[in-house]
Amino acid sequence: MxxxxxxxxxxxxxxxxxxxxxxxxxxxxxxxxxxxAATNKGELLSPIVDMSGLRTSDQEPKWKLLYVLPEVCTVECENALYSIAQVRSALGKESDRAEVVVIAHEKSNIAQLALLKEKQNIRLLNTSLISLQQMFKDESTDAIFIVDTLDNIILRYPLQLDKKQAVLHSRDILSDMRKVLKLSRIG
The missing domain is CATH 1.20.5 (Single alpha-helices involved in coiled-coils or other helix-helix interfaces)
Incomplete structure:
Protein backbone atom coordinates (compact mmCIF):
# COMPACT_ATOMS: atom_id res chain seq x y z
CA MET A 1 0.00 0.00 0.00
CA ALA A 37 -31.68 12.29 33.08
CA ALA A 38 -35.02 12.42 34.91
CA THR A 39 -34.42 10.34 37.99
CA ASN A 40 -37.21 11.59 40.22
CA LYS A 41 -39.89 9.04 41.02
CA GLY A 42 -42.62 11.54 41.84
CA GLU A 43 -44.53 13.76 39.44
CA LEU A 44 -42.83 17.13 39.08
CA LEU A 45 -45.36 19.92 39.54
CA SER A 46 -45.42 22.61 36.92
CA PRO A 47 -46.20 25.30 37.89
CA ILE A 48 -45.15 24.80 41.48
CA VAL A 49 -47.65 25.37 44.27
CA ASP A 50 -46.62 28.09 46.72
CA MET A 51 -47.59 27.43 50.34
CA SER A 52 -45.56 30.22 51.92
CA GLY A 53 -48.80 31.74 53.29
CA LEU A 54 -48.92 28.92 55.86
CA ARG A 55 -45.38 29.51 57.10
CA THR A 56 -44.83 30.73 60.64
CA SER A 57 -42.14 33.36 61.20
CA ASP A 58 -40.14 31.37 63.77
CA GLN A 59 -39.89 28.31 61.57
CA GLU A 60 -36.45 27.37 60.26
CA PRO A 61 -36.29 26.24 56.61
CA LYS A 62 -36.73 22.48 56.24
CA TRP A 63 -37.76 20.08 53.53
CA LYS A 64 -41.28 18.82 54.14
CA LEU A 65 -43.34 15.74 53.48
CA LEU A 66 -46.84 17.16 53.15
CA TYR A 67 -50.27 15.59 53.30
CA VAL A 68 -53.66 17.32 53.31
CA LEU A 69 -56.04 15.59 55.71
CA PRO A 70 -59.39 14.90 53.98
CA GLU A 71 -62.86 15.09 55.50
CA VAL A 72 -62.93 11.32 56.02
CA CYS A 73 -59.69 9.45 56.62
CA THR A 74 -59.99 6.33 54.43
CA VAL A 75 -57.49 3.51 54.00
CA GLU A 76 -55.58 5.65 51.49
CA CYS A 77 -55.32 8.41 54.10
CA GLU A 78 -54.06 6.01 56.78
CA ASN A 79 -51.51 4.56 54.34
CA ALA A 80 -50.32 8.06 53.43
CA LEU A 81 -49.87 9.08 57.07
CA TYR A 82 -48.02 5.84 57.80
CA SER A 83 -45.80 6.25 54.72
CA ILE A 84 -44.70 9.81 55.39
CA ALA A 85 -43.90 9.06 59.02
CA GLN A 86 -41.85 6.02 57.94
CA VAL A 87 -40.01 7.97 55.24
CA ARG A 88 -38.93 10.61 57.74
CA SER A 89 -37.60 7.99 60.16
CA ALA A 90 -35.84 6.16 57.31
CA LEU A 91 -33.88 9.32 56.50
CA GLY A 92 -31.71 8.54 59.51
CA LYS A 93 -29.20 11.27 60.33
CA GLU A 94 -30.80 13.51 57.70
CA SER A 95 -34.22 13.36 59.40
CA ASP A 96 -33.55 16.60 61.29
CA ARG A 97 -33.47 18.41 57.92
CA ALA A 98 -36.99 17.25 57.05
CA GLU A 99 -40.34 17.32 58.77
CA VAL A 100 -43.77 15.80 58.27
CA VAL A 101 -46.54 18.37 57.90
CA VAL A 102 -50.24 17.56 57.80
CA ILE A 103 -52.61 20.32 56.75
CA ALA A 104 -56.09 20.19 58.28
CA HIS A 105 -59.12 22.33 57.51
CA GLU A 106 -62.44 22.83 59.30
CA LYS A 107 -63.99 19.75 57.63
CA SER A 108 -61.07 17.41 58.37
CA ASN A 109 -61.66 14.31 60.47
CA ILE A 110 -61.32 15.46 64.11
CA ALA A 111 -60.73 11.93 65.44
CA GLN A 112 -57.81 11.51 63.07
CA LEU A 113 -56.42 14.85 64.22
CA ALA A 114 -56.39 13.65 67.83
CA LEU A 115 -54.39 10.56 66.83
CA LEU A 116 -51.92 12.69 64.90
CA LYS A 117 -51.27 15.07 67.79
CA GLU A 118 -49.97 12.14 69.84
CA LYS A 119 -47.18 11.56 67.32
CA GLN A 120 -44.22 13.81 68.01
CA ASN A 121 -42.77 13.94 64.54
CA ILE A 122 -45.90 15.23 62.76
CA ARG A 123 -46.65 18.96 62.69
CA LEU A 124 -50.25 20.02 62.13
CA LEU A 125 -51.15 23.18 60.26
CA ASN A 126 -54.73 24.39 60.45
CA THR A 127 -56.16 26.45 57.63
CA SER A 128 -59.53 27.18 56.08
CA LEU A 129 -60.86 25.10 53.23
CA ILE A 130 -61.13 28.23 51.10
CA SER A 131 -57.46 29.19 51.53
CA LEU A 132 -56.49 25.57 50.86
CA GLN A 133 -58.47 25.60 47.60
CA GLN A 134 -56.88 28.91 46.62
CA MET A 135 -53.42 27.58 47.34
CA PHE A 136 -53.84 24.36 45.35
CA LYS A 137 -56.04 25.90 42.60
CA ASP A 138 -56.19 23.21 39.89
CA GLU A 139 -54.02 20.66 41.73
CA SER A 140 -55.66 17.78 43.57
CA THR A 141 -54.84 17.47 47.28
CA ASP A 142 -55.28 13.68 47.23
CA ALA A 143 -51.55 13.01 47.25
CA ILE A 144 -48.33 13.12 49.23
CA PHE A 145 -46.12 16.09 48.38
CA ILE A 146 -42.49 17.07 48.82
CA VAL A 147 -42.07 20.75 49.71
CA ASP A 148 -38.75 22.57 49.37
CA THR A 149 -37.22 24.93 51.93
CA LEU A 150 -38.86 27.95 50.26
CA ASP A 151 -42.30 26.38 50.79
CA ASN A 152 -42.83 25.45 47.16
CA ILE A 153 -44.56 22.13 46.54
CA ILE A 154 -42.39 20.48 43.90
CA LEU A 155 -43.16 16.74 43.75
CA ARG A 156 -46.43 14.80 43.95
CA TYR A 157 -47.03 11.11 44.73
CA PRO A 158 -50.41 9.42 44.28
CA LEU A 159 -52.09 7.75 47.25
CA GLN A 160 -52.14 3.96 47.48
CA LEU A 161 -55.10 1.83 48.52
CA ASP A 162 -53.10 -1.33 49.25
CA LYS A 163 -50.75 -1.32 52.28
CA LYS A 164 -48.02 -3.24 50.41
CA GLN A 165 -48.18 -0.82 47.50
CA ALA A 166 -48.03 2.09 49.95
CA VAL A 167 -44.85 0.69 51.49
CA LEU A 168 -43.29 0.14 48.06
CA HIS A 169 -44.37 3.61 46.99
CA SER A 170 -42.83 5.13 50.12
CA ARG A 171 -39.47 3.83 48.85
CA ASP A 172 -39.88 6.13 45.86
CA ILE A 173 -40.60 9.05 48.17
CA LEU A 174 -37.58 8.14 50.30
CA SER A 175 -35.37 7.97 47.21
CA ASP A 176 -36.44 11.43 46.08
CA MET A 177 -36.09 12.88 49.60
CA ARG A 178 -32.56 11.53 49.87
CA LYS A 179 -31.68 13.10 46.51
CA VAL A 180 -33.02 16.54 47.38
CA LEU A 181 -31.37 16.48 50.81
CA LYS A 182 -28.08 15.44 49.24
CA LEU A 183 -28.24 18.20 46.63
CA SER A 184 -29.55 20.89 48.99
CA ARG A 185 -27.39 22.88 51.36
CA ILE A 186 -30.41 24.43 53.08
CA GLY A 187 -32.65 22.73 55.58
Missing part, protein backbone atom coordinates in the same frame (compact mmCIF):
# COMPACT_ATOMS: atom_id res chain seq x y z
CA UNK A 2 1.35 3.39 -0.92
CA UNK A 3 2.12 6.07 1.63
CA UNK A 4 -0.58 8.38 0.26
CA UNK A 5 -3.26 5.72 0.61
CA UNK A 6 -2.10 4.98 4.17
CA UNK A 7 -2.24 8.69 5.03
CA UNK A 8 -5.74 9.05 3.56
CA UNK A 9 -6.93 5.94 5.40
CA UNK A 10 -5.42 7.21 8.66
CA UNK A 11 -7.12 10.62 8.25
CA UNK A 12 -10.45 8.96 7.47
CA UNK A 13 -10.12 6.70 10.51
CA UNK A 14 -9.13 9.63 12.72
CA UNK A 15 -12.06 11.74 11.48
CA UNK A 16 -14.51 8.88 12.06
CA UNK A 17 -13.28 8.45 15.65
CA UNK A 18 -14.38 12.01 16.40
CA UNK A 19 -17.45 12.29 14.16
CA UNK A 20 -19.08 8.89 14.79
CA UNK A 21 -19.77 9.44 18.55
CA UNK A 22 -21.36 12.82 17.81
CA UNK A 23 -23.61 11.29 15.15
CA UNK A 24 -24.60 8.41 17.45
CA UNK A 25 -25.40 10.83 20.29
CA UNK A 26 -27.56 12.96 17.99
CA UNK A 27 -29.37 9.85 16.74
CA UNK A 28 -29.97 8.64 20.33
CA UNK A 29 -31.36 12.02 21.40
CA UNK A 30 -33.64 12.35 18.38
CA UNK A 31 -35.08 8.85 18.78
CA UNK A 32 -35.44 8.94 22.58
CA UNK A 33 -33.34 5.84 23.20
CA UNK A 34 -32.68 6.69 26.84
CA UNK A 35 -34.21 8.40 29.85
CA UNK A 36 -33.22 12.04 29.59
Missing amino acids: STTKKNKLMMLLLASVFILPVLLAKLALDNGWFNQ
Whole structure:
Protein backbone atom coordinates (compact mmCIF):
# COMPACT_ATOMS: atom_id res chain seq x y z
CA MET A 1 0.00 0.00 0.00
CA SER A 2 1.35 3.39 -0.92
CA THR A 3 2.12 6.07 1.63
CA THR A 4 -0.58 8.38 0.26
CA LYS A 5 -3.26 5.72 0.61
CA LYS A 6 -2.10 4.98 4.17
CA ASN A 7 -2.24 8.69 5.03
CA LYS A 8 -5.74 9.05 3.56
CA LEU A 9 -6.93 5.94 5.40
CA MET A 10 -5.42 7.21 8.66
CA MET A 11 -7.12 10.62 8.25
CA LEU A 12 -10.45 8.96 7.47
CA LEU A 13 -10.12 6.70 10.51
CA LEU A 14 -9.13 9.63 12.72
CA ALA A 15 -12.06 11.74 11.48
CA SER A 16 -14.51 8.88 12.06
CA VAL A 17 -13.28 8.45 15.65
CA PHE A 18 -14.38 12.01 16.40
CA ILE A 19 -17.45 12.29 14.16
CA LEU A 20 -19.08 8.89 14.79
CA PRO A 21 -19.77 9.44 18.55
CA VAL A 22 -21.36 12.82 17.81
CA LEU A 23 -23.61 11.29 15.15
CA LEU A 24 -24.60 8.41 17.45
CA ALA A 25 -25.40 10.83 20.29
CA LYS A 26 -27.56 12.96 17.99
CA LEU A 27 -29.37 9.85 16.74
CA ALA A 28 -29.97 8.64 20.33
CA LEU A 29 -31.36 12.02 21.40
CA ASP A 30 -33.64 12.35 18.38
CA ASN A 31 -35.08 8.85 18.78
CA GLY A 32 -35.44 8.94 22.58
CA TRP A 33 -33.34 5.84 23.20
CA PHE A 34 -32.68 6.69 26.84
CA ASN A 35 -34.21 8.40 29.85
CA GLN A 36 -33.22 12.04 29.59
CA ALA A 37 -31.68 12.29 33.08
CA ALA A 38 -35.02 12.42 34.91
CA THR A 39 -34.42 10.34 37.99
CA ASN A 40 -37.21 11.59 40.22
CA LYS A 41 -39.89 9.04 41.02
CA GLY A 42 -42.62 11.54 41.84
CA GLU A 43 -44.53 13.76 39.44
CA LEU A 44 -42.83 17.13 39.08
CA LEU A 45 -45.36 19.92 39.54
CA SER A 46 -45.42 22.61 36.92
CA PRO A 47 -46.20 25.30 37.89
CA ILE A 48 -45.15 24.80 41.48
CA VAL A 49 -47.65 25.37 44.27
CA ASP A 50 -46.62 28.09 46.72
CA MET A 51 -47.59 27.43 50.34
CA SER A 52 -45.56 30.22 51.92
CA GLY A 53 -48.80 31.74 53.29
CA LEU A 54 -48.92 28.92 55.86
CA ARG A 55 -45.38 29.51 57.10
CA THR A 56 -44.83 30.73 60.64
CA SER A 57 -42.14 33.36 61.20
CA ASP A 58 -40.14 31.37 63.77
CA GLN A 59 -39.89 28.31 61.57
CA GLU A 60 -36.45 27.37 60.26
CA PRO A 61 -36.29 26.24 56.61
CA LYS A 62 -36.73 22.48 56.24
CA TRP A 63 -37.76 20.08 53.53
CA LYS A 64 -41.28 18.82 54.14
CA LEU A 65 -43.34 15.74 53.48
CA LEU A 66 -46.84 17.16 53.15
CA TYR A 67 -50.27 15.59 53.30
CA VAL A 68 -53.66 17.32 53.31
CA LEU A 69 -56.04 15.59 55.71
CA PRO A 70 -59.39 14.90 53.98
CA GLU A 71 -62.86 15.09 55.50
CA VAL A 72 -62.93 11.32 56.02
CA CYS A 73 -59.69 9.45 56.62
CA THR A 74 -59.99 6.33 54.43
CA VAL A 75 -57.49 3.51 54.00
CA GLU A 76 -55.58 5.65 51.49
CA CYS A 77 -55.32 8.41 54.10
CA GLU A 78 -54.06 6.01 56.78
CA ASN A 79 -51.51 4.56 54.34
CA ALA A 80 -50.32 8.06 53.43
CA LEU A 81 -49.87 9.08 57.07
CA TYR A 82 -48.02 5.84 57.80
CA SER A 83 -45.80 6.25 54.72
CA ILE A 84 -44.70 9.81 55.39
CA ALA A 85 -43.90 9.06 59.02
CA GLN A 86 -41.85 6.02 57.94
CA VAL A 87 -40.01 7.97 55.24
CA ARG A 88 -38.93 10.61 57.74
CA SER A 89 -37.60 7.99 60.16
CA ALA A 90 -35.84 6.16 57.31
CA LEU A 91 -33.88 9.32 56.50
CA GLY A 92 -31.71 8.54 59.51
CA LYS A 93 -29.20 11.27 60.33
CA GLU A 94 -30.80 13.51 57.70
CA SER A 95 -34.22 13.36 59.40
CA ASP A 96 -33.55 16.60 61.29
CA ARG A 97 -33.47 18.41 57.92
CA ALA A 98 -36.99 17.25 57.05
CA GLU A 99 -40.34 17.32 58.77
CA VAL A 100 -43.77 15.80 58.27
CA VAL A 101 -46.54 18.37 57.90
CA VAL A 102 -50.24 17.56 57.80
CA ILE A 103 -52.61 20.32 56.75
CA ALA A 104 -56.09 20.19 58.28
CA HIS A 105 -59.12 22.33 57.51
CA GLU A 106 -62.44 22.83 59.30
CA LYS A 107 -63.99 19.75 57.63
CA SER A 108 -61.07 17.41 58.37
CA ASN A 109 -61.66 14.31 60.47
CA ILE A 110 -61.32 15.46 64.11
CA ALA A 111 -60.73 11.93 65.44
CA GLN A 112 -57.81 11.51 63.07
CA LEU A 113 -56.42 14.85 64.22
CA ALA A 114 -56.39 13.65 67.83
CA LEU A 115 -54.39 10.56 66.83
CA LEU A 116 -51.92 12.69 64.90
CA LYS A 117 -51.27 15.07 67.79
CA GLU A 118 -49.97 12.14 69.84
CA LYS A 119 -47.18 11.56 67.32
CA GLN A 120 -44.22 13.81 68.01
CA ASN A 121 -42.77 13.94 64.54
CA ILE A 122 -45.90 15.23 62.76
CA ARG A 123 -46.65 18.96 62.69
CA LEU A 124 -50.25 20.02 62.13
CA LEU A 125 -51.15 23.18 60.26
CA ASN A 126 -54.73 24.39 60.45
CA THR A 127 -56.16 26.45 57.63
CA SER A 128 -59.53 27.18 56.08
CA LEU A 129 -60.86 25.10 53.23
CA ILE A 130 -61.13 28.23 51.10
CA SER A 131 -57.46 29.19 51.53
CA LEU A 132 -56.49 25.57 50.86
CA GLN A 133 -58.47 25.60 47.60
CA GLN A 134 -56.88 28.91 46.62
CA MET A 135 -53.42 27.58 47.34
CA PHE A 136 -53.84 24.36 45.35
CA LYS A 137 -56.04 25.90 42.60
CA ASP A 138 -56.19 23.21 39.89
CA GLU A 139 -54.02 20.66 41.73
CA SER A 140 -55.66 17.78 43.57
CA THR A 141 -54.84 17.47 47.28
CA ASP A 142 -55.28 13.68 47.23
CA ALA A 143 -51.55 13.01 47.25
CA ILE A 144 -48.33 13.12 49.23
CA PHE A 145 -46.12 16.09 48.38
CA ILE A 146 -42.49 17.07 48.82
CA VAL A 147 -42.07 20.75 49.71
CA ASP A 148 -38.75 22.57 49.37
CA THR A 149 -37.22 24.93 51.93
CA LEU A 150 -38.86 27.95 50.26
CA ASP A 151 -42.30 26.38 50.79
CA ASN A 152 -42.83 25.45 47.16
CA ILE A 153 -44.56 22.13 46.54
CA ILE A 154 -42.39 20.48 43.90
CA LEU A 155 -43.16 16.74 43.75
CA ARG A 156 -46.43 14.80 43.95
CA TYR A 157 -47.03 11.11 44.73
CA PRO A 158 -50.41 9.42 44.28
CA LEU A 159 -52.09 7.75 47.25
CA GLN A 160 -52.14 3.96 47.48
CA LEU A 161 -55.10 1.83 48.52
CA ASP A 162 -53.10 -1.33 49.25
CA LYS A 163 -50.75 -1.32 52.28
CA LYS A 164 -48.02 -3.24 50.41
CA GLN A 165 -48.18 -0.82 47.50
CA ALA A 166 -48.03 2.09 49.95
CA VAL A 167 -44.85 0.69 51.49
CA LEU A 168 -43.29 0.14 48.06
CA HIS A 169 -44.37 3.61 46.99
CA SER A 170 -42.83 5.13 50.12
CA ARG A 171 -39.47 3.83 48.85
CA ASP A 172 -39.88 6.13 45.86
CA ILE A 173 -40.60 9.05 48.17
CA LEU A 174 -37.58 8.14 50.30
CA SER A 175 -35.37 7.97 47.21
CA ASP A 176 -36.44 11.43 46.08
CA MET A 177 -36.09 12.88 49.60
CA ARG A 178 -32.56 11.53 49.87
CA LYS A 179 -31.68 13.10 46.51
CA VAL A 180 -33.02 16.54 47.38
CA LEU A 181 -31.37 16.48 50.81
CA LYS A 182 -28.08 15.44 49.24
CA LEU A 183 -28.24 18.20 46.63
CA SER A 184 -29.55 20.89 48.99
CA ARG A 185 -27.39 22.88 51.36
CA ILE A 186 -30.41 24.43 53.08
CA GLY A 187 -32.65 22.73 55.58
